[in-house]
Amino acid sequence: MIERGTVLVTGGSGYIAGFCIAQLISEGWRVRTTVRSLSREAEVRASLSQLIDLGDQLSFVAADLNADDGWPDAVAGCDYVLHVASPLPTSNPKDDDELVRPARDGALRVLKAAREAGVKRVVMTASTAAICYGRGSRDVPFTEADWSDETNRKDTSAYERSKTIAERAAWAWHKAEGGALELTTVCPGAVLGPVLGSDFSASIEIVRKLMQGDLPGLPRFGWPLVDVRDIADLHVRAMTHPAAAGERFLGAGAFYWMKDIAAVLRAQMPSDSRKVPTRGVPNWVIRLAAAFDPLVRDRLFELDKHRPCSSAKAIETLGWAPRSNDAMIVDTARSLVGQKLL
Numbered sequence: 282m283i284e285r286g287t288v289l290v291t292g293g294s295g296y297i298a299g300f301c302i303a304q305l306i307s308e309g310w311r312v313r314t315t316v317r318s319l320s321r322e323a324e325v326r327a328s329l330s331q332l333i334d335l336g337d338q339l340s341f342v343a344a345d346l347n348a349d350d351g352w353p354d355a356v357a358g359c360d361y362v363l364h365v366a367s368p369l370p371t372s373n374p375k376d377d378d379e380l381v382r383p384a385r386d387g388a389l390r391v392l393k394a395a396r397e398a399g400v401k402r403v404v405m406t407a408s409t410a411a412i413c414y415g416r417g418s419r420d421v422p423f424t425e426a427d428w429s430d431e432t433n434r435k436d437t438s439a440y441e442r443s444k445t446i447a448e449r450a451a452w453a454w455h456k457a458e459g460g461a462l463e464l465t466t467v468c469p470g471a472v473l474g475p476v477l478g479s480d481f482s483a484s485i486e487i488v489r490k491l492m493q494g495d496l497p498g499l500p501r502f503g504w505p506l507v508d509v510r511d512i513a514d515l516h517v518r519a520m521t522h523p524a525a526a527g528e529r530f531l532g533a534g535a536f537y538w539m540k541d542i543a544a545v546l547r548a549q550m551p552s553d554s555r556k557v558p559t560r561g562v563p564n565w566v567i568r569l570a571a572a573f574d575p576l577v578r579d580r581l582f583e584l585d586k587h588r589p590c591s592s593a594k595a596i597e598t599l600g601w602a603p604r605s606n607d608a609m610i611v612d613t614a615r616s617l618v619g620q621k622l623l
Contacts, residue, residue, distance in 0.1 A: 467516055
């Protein structure tokens, strides 16, 4: 295999980052990745070894989104950067700045360091959170031309606001100060797919809670879904494709309500899905539950919201070919069973 150069992947302990690292190595790239503490190196190596033989192609640097230290060393000698690291909360913080500051300031730290090091292109992981929130429900698919309205606090949480503010800041900085550095952003939907252990994307909890019977019924929540392997592939395609420079790319498949996900699990994994609920829950019941459950209360604004997205641009421009929602749901569930995480 011909060595192709060096890529920095930020946040190497993260779910998407891990699959990006594995794909890059499989294609002959040397990879450097950041972790907040080098004490996590052995753990990350062990996790990624489930996907690929790392050989000597992966190295680690300590760097934190909240501090300048480490970033010059992280980007030194790199051809490209995949900036995947970003805070993802399990609950809504009391102050938006807990998410906004590391998301926005961390992205700018990475961009500035990349420009100074002569990096060719940064691919930044954004989100559908920066595209289809703050504007209610609609049937016409959202596209890369859309932006979330982070000022609408009735249809966003701190997470959506942080992703929108961070991506807007990145594009504004790039226009004013980017110089020869190219910037591309990738906006995933709710990320499912195989898990490598207990440290996985918050979206995996959708499938996990259904299979564990944690929900008495099926509330009317829904999302455009994407497989972690496909979103890693989209990052790598966006990294080198000439037409990707200066562009946003949505990475999201069909919009599925929770009842659709439950139906796939029951149909294709009947023996493991006995606890998956079959009946819907009226919206008024969810609103009542929100008075007592802070987790439900934090996401109540998503109830009954239909937010489909179109990935036509990534498919047509980059040749991206994502797998079906049904396949990724089954693969997610099988990996949870295989890893004994239920």
